Amino acid sequence: MDIIPNAQQQFDVPAPPVQTHEVEVSIELASQWKLMWWKFRRHRLAVIGLIVVVTYYGVALFADFFAPQAATTYIAEYVYAPPQQIHLFRDGQLVGPYVLGYTFERDPVSFKKLFAVDEETVIPLGFFVHGESYKLLGLIETDIHLFGPQEAGQPFYLLGADALGRDVLSRTIFSSRISLSVAWVGVIISMVLGIVLGGISGLMGGIVDNLVQRLIEVTMSIPLLPIIIAVAALVPIDWSVLRVYTIIVFLLAITGWTGLARVVRSKFLALREEDFVLSARLDGVSTMDLIWRHMLPSFYSHIIASLTLALPGMIIAETALSFLGVGLRPPVVSWGVQLQDAQQINVIANYPWMLVPAFAVIIIVLAFNFLGDGLRDAADPY
Amino acid sequence: MKKFLLRRAIYMVFTVWIITVIAFIVIQLPPGDYVTNMVTEMMASGTDDIDPAIIEQLRDQYGLNDPMHVQYLKWMRNIIVEGDFGYSLAFKRDARDLILERLPLTFVVTLSTVLFVWIVALPIGVFSAVRKYSLGDYIATFIGFIGLATPNFLFALILMYLSYKYGGRALIGLFSAEYVDAPWTMAKVFDLLKHLFIPMIIIGTSFTAGLIRTMRANLLDELNRPYVDAARAKGLSETRLLWKYPVRYALNPFVSTIGWALPGLVAGEVIVSIVLNLPTSGPVLFNALLEQDMYVASGFILVLSALTVIGTFISDVLLAILDPRIRLE
Numbered sequence: 001m002d003i004i005p006n007a008q009q010q011f012d013v014p015a016p017p018v019q020t021h022e023v024e025v026s027i028e029l030a031s032q033w034k035l036m037w038w039k040f041r042r043h044r045l046a047v048i049g050l051i052v053v054v055t056y057y058g059v060a061l062f063a064d065f066f067a068p069q070a071a072t073t074y075i076a077e078y079v080y081a082p083p084q085q086i087h088l089f090r091d092g093q094l095v096g097p098y099v100l101g102y103t104f105e106r107d108p109v110s111f112k113k114l115f116a117v118d119e120e121t122v123i124p125l126g127f128f129v130h131g132e133s134y135k136l137l138g139l140i141e142t143d144i145h146l147f148g149p150q151e152a153g154q155p156f157y158l159l160g161a162d163a164l165g166r167d168v169l170s171r172t173i174f175s176s177r178i179s180l181s182v183a184w185v186g187v188i189i190s191m192v193l194g195i196v197l198g199g200i201s202g203l204m205g206g207i208v209d210n211l212v213q214r215l216i217e218v219t220m221s222i223p224l225l226p227i228i229i230a231v232a233a234l235v236p237i238d239w240s241v242l243r244v245y246t247i248i249v250f251l252l253a254i255t256g257w258t259g260l261a262r263v264v265r266s267k268f269l270a271l272r273e274e275d276f277v278l279s280a281r282l283d284g285v286s287t288m289d290l291i292w293r294h295m296l297p298s299f300y301s302h303i304i305a306s307l308t309l310a311l312p313g314m315i316i317a318e319t320a321l322s323f324l325g326v327g328l329r330p331p332v333v334s335w336g337v338q339l340q341d342a343q344q345i346n347v348i349a350n351y352p353w354m355l356v357p358a359f360a361v362i363i364i365v366l367a368f369n370f371l372g373d374g375l376r377d378a379a380d381p382y
Numbered sequence: 383m384k385k386f387l388l389r390r391a392i393y394m395v396f397t398v399w400i401i402t403v404i405a406f407i408v409i410q411l412p413p414g415d416y417v418t419n420m421v422t423e424m425m426a427s428g429t430d431d432i433d434p435a436i437i438e439q440l441r442d443q444y445g446l447n448d449p450m451h452v453q454y455l456k457w458m459r460n461i462i463v464e465g466d467f468g469y470s471l472a473f474k475r476d477a478r479d480l481i482l483e484r485l486p487l488t489f490v491v492t493l494s495t496v497l498f499v500w501i502v503a504l505p506i507g508v509f510s511a512v513r514k515y516s517l518g519d520y521i522a523t524f525i526g527f528i529g530l531a532t533p534n535f536l537f538a539l540i541l542m543y544l545s546y547k548y549g550g551r552a553l554i555g556l557f558s559a560e561y562v563d564a565p566w567t568m569a570k571v572f573d574l575l576k577h578l579f580i581p582m583i584i585i586g587t588s589f590t591a592g593l594i595r596t597m598r599a600n601l602l603d604e605l606n607r608p609y610v611d612a613a614r615a616k617g618l619s620e621t622r623l624l625w626k627y628p629v630r631y632a633l634n635p636f637v638s639t640i641g642w643a644l645p646g647l648v649a650g651e652v653i654v655s656i657v658l659n660l661p662t663s664g665p666v667l668f669n670a671l672l673e674q675d676m677y678v679a680s681g682f683i684l685v686l687s688a689l690t691v692i693g694t695f696i697s698d699v700l701l702a703i704l705d706p707r708i709r710l711e
Binding site: 214217218222225226227229230231312316319320323324326339342343345348349352355358361362365366369370 | 401408532546648671683687
């Protein structure tokens with residue numbers, strides 16, 4: 001039943017009607033990649049998706065620069081401090097961006113700490129301010145942050161603070177490093193698995209094909225989540241961050257390869273009959289060479305599109321596992337780890353800003369879906 | 383047709399068998415077993431010296447000294463012959479009772495989600511295709527993408543917050559407090575239906591979104607076929623034409639989605655149930671996995687995957703009935 005591999009494969013956005021401006025003149029001279037770029041550009045949502053994705057990865061790469069604070073900086077005084085508002089005017093005069101400080105009082109009944117805005121304390125903000133020092137890309141020592149309080153150390157919680165008094169915005173920015181890289185590594189591993197198994201299956205046919213097909217079917221019908229939870233729960237508490245990370249990535253990859261394997265297989269079944277494959281075979285090219293050097297390059301673009309569509313699934317899976325407490329664990333910061341703190345209804349009800357990482361996830365997943373969708377449409381420009 | 387059914391049935395049994403093997407091995411993996419746990423518990427409650435001979439004897443009694451494949455065969459034999467799923471260490475009762483207690487509500491939640499997905503996705507998908515690029519199509523597309531991009535449990539968290547903020551109470555659980563332990567009455571069923579809505583929407587949204595896109599894409603392909611023009615030329619009314627021919631063809635992948643949607647729905651149900659605290663199999667399975675309560679965990683995995691595989695089988699059969707080409711494949 002290969003009619004529909006999965007929902008996303010069938011995704012297509014209603015593309016705006018075709019516009020033919022500069023394209024017509026040079027269409028006959030353009031290379032395949034150029035044609036694809038032209039076609040891609042017409043898909044507005046995909047272009048927006050591309051911009052968002054690039055921004056996310058840029059922010060992740062230079063997280064120390066973009067985040068006002070380090071991920072682990074905490075001030076116990078500001079536990080669950082609510083988000084501050086940025087003001088521009090004071091007493092009717094433009095004084096540049098600033099936030100107001102906090103005052104606290106105790107609720108006489110519950111002894112809960114209550115925050116209020118302190119109208120007197122003005123904390124001026126600025127761009128390229130000096131803050132905590134860090135090493136940019138692990139190389140250049142600096143203390144410049146994109147934005148923050150002009151005087152280092154003043155309370156600045158644009159999106160509130162968490163249970164330990166850490167800045168939610170900064171942590172969300174740092175989380176993107178782990179969450180986005182887990183997805184990439186997982187997708188690359190599942191790509192290799194998918195291409196090798198799908199390729200062999202499509203190329204050899206017969207018993208091998210049947211076996212791989214059954215394997216895919218079994219993998220797809222196992223409720224993988226319980227199995228993943230079981231394996232993840234085995235990971236000893238004292239394992240290093242890196243080892244846990246590797247295990248989680250592999251678990252995600254094992255769940256992800258089937259879709260791609262199916263795509264690759266059906267492509268190979270079709271390509272097998274082509275003349276260039278036959279001639280390569282007659283020239284004595286080995287099977288692996290045949291797959292990687294001759295057959296795969298003819299549908300790279302499809303693979304790229306499939307990968308882009310597989311990425312959001314990985315991000316969601318990592319977030320879900322960490323959220324349940326069986327994925328990555330603190331001190332690692334990922335969106336799922338951050339959301340662990342937002343499991344209880346009373347936390348969400350009292351401190352809704354703890355849900356901020358959720359929106360970071362939703363936005364990047366949307367962006368990847370749009371991007372992948374545009375890539376798939378553009379994959380075949382002819 | 384008979385041959386087709388037979389082949390699918392054999393695959394089905396084979397798949398379930400593989401799943402039981404995997405489930406059993408994975409759950410056996412952690413160091414320690416039932417007896418180790420019991421001894422640790424006894425130590426914790428004050429008994430300090432336990433004769434190693436007694437421990438060995440207990441191991442023998444529970445068959446824990448047998449090699450893994452013997453344990454597996456015993457476990458399978460007990461399930462098949464006596465319907466005995468083993469004993470739950472954490473709950474101190476038969477694993478079977480525990481599974482039977484939780485399964486019906488899981489079934490209700492999953493089944494109603496499938497129904498919800500179908501009822502919503504079919505008309506919207508058809509509409510999106512027929513009125514391509516209309517305002518409604520764009521709205522459906524937009525909501526579809528949001529639905530697809532929002533992971534179930536995040537959706538659950540956000541809904542929980544909104545219901546608390548604007549409804550005054552968090553929508554948790556499947557029953558109101560007064561009905562949790564009450565015997566089954568019409569009022570309790572009604573109460574269940576009232577609560578069912580939230581998990582149904584949460585678990586179903588992303589699948590609905592996917593299905594709407596599938597339906598739209600398939601129908602768009604079919605609408606350009608010559609047979610549609612032919613039918614129109616013969617004077618068939620638009621509605622009749624649409625539902626009688628292209629929709630029927632486009633329905634194929636729709637039906638096969640039951641197959642691939644089920645494992646996803648089961649997985650989604652596990653996470654959402656944990657977040658929303660539903661009395662279904664999700665939370666129990668999750669805790670059993672964490673606490674290495676092996677018979678409960680493998681029992682649940684076995685039953686859930688068997689149900690999934692049966693669901694896939696049913697969708698295959700439906701597909702074969704719907705489309706003769708698949709039978710002849």
